Amino acid sequence: MKSRINRFWMSLILASVSLTIFIAGCKKDDFDEIAGICPLVESTNPASDAVNVPLDQIITATFNEKMNPATITQTSFDLSTLLGTTNSSVAGTVSYNEATMTLSFKPTNPLASNTTYTGTVKTNVKDLRGNALQTDYIWSFSTSSIIYPQVTSTDPENNATGVVLNKIIEATFNMPMDPLTFTASTFIVKNGETTVPGAISYDEGTAFFDPANDLAANTLYTVTLTTGVKNVEGVTLQNNYVWTFTTGISIAPRVISTDPANLETGVALNKIVTATFSMQMDPSTITTSTFTLYNGISQVVGVVSYSGTTATFAPSIPLLPNTTYTGTITTGAKNVAGVPVANKYVWRFTTLATAPVVISTDPANGATQVVLNKTVTATFSVPMNPWTITSSTFTLKHGTISVDGSVSYSGTTATFKPSSLLLANTVYTGTITTGAESEAGIALAENYVWTFTTGSITAPTVISTDPANGATGVLLDKTITATFSTPMDPLTMNSSTFIVRHGLVAVAGAVTYSGSTISFNPTVDLLPGTVYTATITTGAKNLAGVPLANNYVWTFTTISVAAPTVLFTDPTNNAVGVVLNKIVTATFSEAMNPLTLNTGTFTLRHGANAVSGMVSYAGTMASFAPTADLLPGTLYTATLTTEITNLAGVSLTADYIWTFTTLTPMAPLVISTDPQDNAINVVLDKTVTASFNMQMDPLTINTSTFTLYEGTNMVAGLVTYSGTTASLNPLSDLLPGTLYTATLTTAVKNLAGVSLTENYIWTFTTVAAIAPLVISTDPLNNATNVALNKTVTATFNMQMDPLTINTSTFTLYQGSNMVTGIVTYSGTTASFNPSGDLLAGLTYTATITTGAMNTGGTPLENDYVWSFSTEAEVIPGVDLGSASIFGAFGGNAGVTNQGINTVINGAIATTAASTLVTGFHDGLTGDVYTETPLNVGLVTNGIYTAPPFPGTATTEAIAIQGLLDATDAYNSISPASMPGGIDPGAGELGNLTLAPGVYMSASGTFNISNGPLTLDAQGDPNAIFVFQTASALTVGIAGPTGARSIILINGASDANVFWYVGSAATINAAGGGVMVGTIISMAGVTFSTPGNAVQTVLNGRAISLVASVTMVNTTINVPAE
Structure with missing residues (x-):
């Protein structure tokens, strides 16, 4: 016993020493790292030195152990960037997730683009034992140059079902968007291929689509936000955003009006807020939880009531002035049938700005010489409560004596009308007291007082x-x-x-x-x-x-009138180099009498020779326009005589005379051309130009004097002239690798009429033609596992003519079937965007034909052809639950056999009474369900119905659970749950071979009538086939040979084939054939027809959710799970 006690104390001492060493390894504030004991940052997001980090990134650091949440605060983490030479910290919120041991930092605003940031986890963070981080953990990363807007939520959500028919469709974004980019072409709602019309709007981060009419019941809708949607900085969505939902049958209540209205201003501070609905609501759902009023993030306290179709929110205290309030009706508000409002309804209004003030008076404050019969008025900043504008709140006095009078109010103006004339030379005082209140019940902040003085009886001067x-x-x-x-x-x-x-x-x-x-x-x-x-x-x-x-x-x-003068002339006196087509002008100091300005008073001469011309006058300017061009190198004299008068008839004091000399003749020269003489590799769309050393006469530069030849062939083109440059623009591109000769003839003249001394000729050669090549494709040749939504592209080694890149020159085939799509061209890349997704697990062939040409008109030397294979479609398994045992399930309507050779290798069930199962006996219990010699059917694995006997409460419960599980399976294979199904044969499946996938009838019905349907699992025993039809499924045609079958190859399993049928299914009405798969229909399922002896086979299940299953001489083999 003593030795055991000693061993106990020794163990305790050793444990204490170990614990001391452990704790000493990580001091509370300053310690050396001991791996496995001290807290460490194990990873960060973004990682150290990461680049192109999104601007909306949440920064995280994950520890190697659980930390003390109380030590992870705003001071525990810092994110900074260098501004100039100073580190600037980023504002944000720090949080901690105990489950993931992760510190998170969410910046208040998006990070700056193209910027390096440094994150620091501080040593004040500690683990649960109080051990601190040994040193600051520091890392850096760089942001990307752009942040794309994203859809953060939608209403309805993707794949939502039972959506009300009057739903307003919403999409909320992660940043402010440009409202002008939300249009009918960027926010699209479709029912199949039919576009739904509606009104589109945008408010505070959310776009709204309000359908023009109620949506159709039990219908799948697809909503698309295209890349045409942009944020306020013009950045588009990276990809189209697409989601689907399915309607139910309900019409939801909606808010049809509010008081105050949305965005109303000047709302009274004692306002009771109301919202009126489109139908009667359940008063128990109209509460302070479903009807709220907020001032920013502060909820307004008030009382909510409901009457008729109107909900009322009465604030407990008056609203604040000049404040924006947000009212909200949540989806918790329901009508009397329990249907919630279609959308959360939000509206905003702003209260009255401030207390009223007097903004003007008449007479004004300090006015003098006021008339003695003056009516005194005061105008307010807001409408006032007329009951508060009285002789008690609006007074007029001289000294201490009150003036008798009447007070009235209209618009925003109060009026005091004295009962008698005011006294002369007297100071009067007007007062509006704080008893005057606005319509909102707000009083003046203080009495408003002003004075004025009446006029005198002294004579005016x-x-x-x-x-x-x-x-x-x-x-x-x-x-x-x-x-x-x-x-x-x-x-x-x-x-x-x-x-x-x-x-x-x-x-x-x-x-x-x-x-x-x-x-x-x-x-x-x-x-x-x-x-x-x-x-x-x-x-x-x-x-x-x-x-x-x-x-x-x-x-x-x-004033006495002075003589007019000439202020300036054009040309000026003694000017030289004057152009030969000059119009001579003179501007006067004042308006002149036009009748005195003519060819007798305004003359132009060279020597003794008078120049003929026309004289005109406008404003203060007289003009002399010579009939012909002036002579070159000649001195001219212009004269304005004293016979010219102003409008008062006063003449010039003397003749006004000035001279000028015209330019001397000089032959023009071509000083440069483009292309230059002997230039090579000239582009084919070249405009040919020639520049002169002086201004030329534009009338002499035309297609006769400026020509371009290819050998003896004249090139047609447009000749123009501007500045000192002549241009010849060929009407079509030049030929490649060709010598051209350009000529300017001696008929080309300058403004003085002097010609080129000789023809000016130069030559150039165009670029040689080089056939374009396809240098890369996407997908590559022989690529596999290509995405089904792939846009196929081909990149050329040079720019191509976009007009030659089209659906005739760029094609895509699957076997012999042409794929429809849109062909576009940008830069050096051609793109083929298929109209719909490609089919899974198939080989496609793309071709660029020799019809594709470069900008010089040179085509590809040969067709360019490449192939690729798409990815196999992965479809999740379908869980039938307890319904998997049933070969036939007749909803709540029963199962009927009308043949003598029917065998169900499985169970059958209905939630109806046992009397609705006819023509069967239970192979397990021996119970018979209304069999006759003409109606005999064996069920090998039990019959489950509601009472009466043989049905029991137990068998009814099994049937009910089976129906629930079958309904879940039906929904799981619906278009809403498995969207994107394709119609491979316009509703006809006969004679088709299909790979695993989801197939949906575009017309709403599927038929197998042209021949058998083959399902190819392509070696995958788990491959799933799902067929969706909104209406009927029909297998087989009329006649003795009308039976049709489904053939399974390459591992396809009857357990993995599922049929989603919106109404009824009819299987081989003529009798015979082998049907495969689990049929789950909303209405009935029928096999064969009474009188047919040939056996009809179903390797699968026949489940009707709300109707019966009927069969004649039918064998159903339930697949093994």
Whole structure:
């Protein structure tokens, strides 16, 4: 006993020492690494030195052991990048997943493109024993140059079933998108090949498709977002985004209106928010969980109620001013039938900005000379509650004495109308108190007070005039004004009280008044050098009705008219090198009398010789256009005589004379050509040009003077001239490897009419023709396992003519069957995009024919042909569950045998009463189900029905479970669960050999009538064949030889063939034939016809979900699982 105690204490001491050594190996704050004991970062994502990291990457670091979550905080991890010479940390959120032992950092904003980032896990992270990371863990990575938008969620989800018929289809993205790119061509909803019309919209990261009509019931729909969808930076989706869903039969309730409406502004702070539905709702589902109101991330507290078809949210306290609120009706809201709303409904509105303020008054604050009969008004920033605008909240006083009056309100303006005239020369104070409230119930922040002073009874005076009394040199278009000492009564400001005369002649004009200034605007300009007298009579009165004490009179004199002058000429005086077709012009200092400008007053001479021409005048410019070109190298004299006058009839003070010399003749030269003389390898679409050393006469440069020849053959082309360059653009491409000769003849002249001294000739040779080659293809020749959605491409060694790359020159065949598709060309690559997916496990042959040509028109020397094989389709197994034992299952309608040789090597069942199974006996129990001598059928593995006997509660439960499992299997092989099925024979499967795969009838029916159907497993014993038809399946045709069979080859198994039938299946009505596979139909399944003695065989199962299975002399062999 003592030795055992000693051994115990020794063990305890050794354990303590070991634990001490263990803990000492990883000190809490500063330690050396001991492998297997201390926490380590085992991996990161992105990895160290990773490149092209997505900009929306979540950064992770995974540890070698579980860490203490409390030590993994915002200070535990840093992500930074170098900005200049300074490290800048990236904002984000740090989290920890205990199950995966992973620290995650999610940046607040996308990472910058083309940028190197450094991640650091700090030593303050610790494991569960308190051991810290020994040193900071640091690694770097680089981002990619672009981040593509992605669809993060859809509603309905992919493969959703039972979708309501009035569903609004939604797709949510991971970044803001460009709303203008969501159109009917980029957001597409289809029912089969039929495009669904609808309204498309976008709001805050989500695109919406609202079908124009309700969707069809029990129908598969396909939704596509194409690569035409772009984010706000113009980046497209990388690939089309496609998903499917299947409708049910329900119409869901929808929100048809809200109050406030979506995006409404200026909403009152005491607003009760409502949403009205399209039908009656279950009040128990309209709660604060399904009807919410948020201010940002803060939920508004309130009471939710429901009445009629309207839900109401009454906030517990007033809403905040100038705040955007978001209302939401979730899919938890249901109608009285339990159907939820089709989509979560979200809308936003903004409350009234602020408390009301007075934005203007009349009179304004500090106004003077206010009329004594003034009505006082105040205008507010928002509509006010009229009941709060009263004589108590809007007052007018002089001193402490209140002014009697009436108060009214309209629009946004309050009005105070005094009961009697105001006192003269008196200061009045207007006040709007805080008792005045807006429609939202918000009061003024403080009393609004302003003052004004009424006018005087002192006689007004004129304090200034324009022109001033005695002024001279007054402009002829002068408006005459007079300013008063006080505001005047505008009704006394008119042509009777403001008179202007020259001598005894009254001047006609318009009188206006503004501020304290009266204006007289003469109807026509005043006369030059004339004395005018202006008078303001005593009929002019101020606002108090007090007139001027005396007439106010003043005089002024208008300006005298000066002689016009010539400001400048073109050509200028003594100009040289003037072009021979020059139009000579002179510009005056003022408008002239056009009648005085003619060939007698504007002349042009060389020596004593007058030049003939035409004289014109516009604005202030006179022009002389010679009838013929001027002589070269000649001195010309231009003259404007004193007979030329301005509009006032004042002449030039002297003749105006100037001279200029025309340019001297010089033969033009060709200084450069393109192509150059003797150039080689000239491109075939070349435009030939020649540049001169001076400007040429464009009329002499044409197809007669600028020619291009290939030998003796003239090249047709378009000749143009611009600047100093002539161009010949051939109407078609030049020939390859050919010598061309270009010529400019001596008929080409410069602006002086001087020709080239001799024809200018040069030659060049075009590039030789080289046949294009296909240098690569995708897939490669003899490639295998090619994806079924492959776009086939061929790349050439040079640019090709896109017009020769089409479906005639680029073809794709599977055997003798041409594949339809779209052919495009870009860069040096031709692409063939099949209209649908390629078939699995087959060989395809692609061909580029010699009809494909390069841009020079040279074709391929030979057709280019290559082949490739597609990948075999992998289809998941189908789980029949407990339904696998049944050779026939008659839903809730029973199973009927009408022959004497029927054998079911398996079980049969129905959820109906046992009386609905007729013509069978149970080989296990010996129970007979309504057999007669004409209706005898053996079931080897049991019959399962509802009571009465032989049916029991137990056999009924087995049948019910079997139906549930069969229904699950039916759904699992539906187009919604297995999309993408193809129709290999337009609904006819006879005489076809098919590889494993999913096949769906485009017309909605499948027939096997032209001959047998062969199923080739291609050596794979697990290969699955699924056939989907929305309506009927018919095997065989009428007549004694009308039976049709299915043949299995190369390992194909009857256990792996499945038929999804939307309505009824009819198998060899003429009797005979071998059918293969598990048939699961929504309606009935029928084998043979009464009276047929020949045996019909099914190696599989016949399952009807809601109808009966009927057979005549039929053998069903249930496959082994």
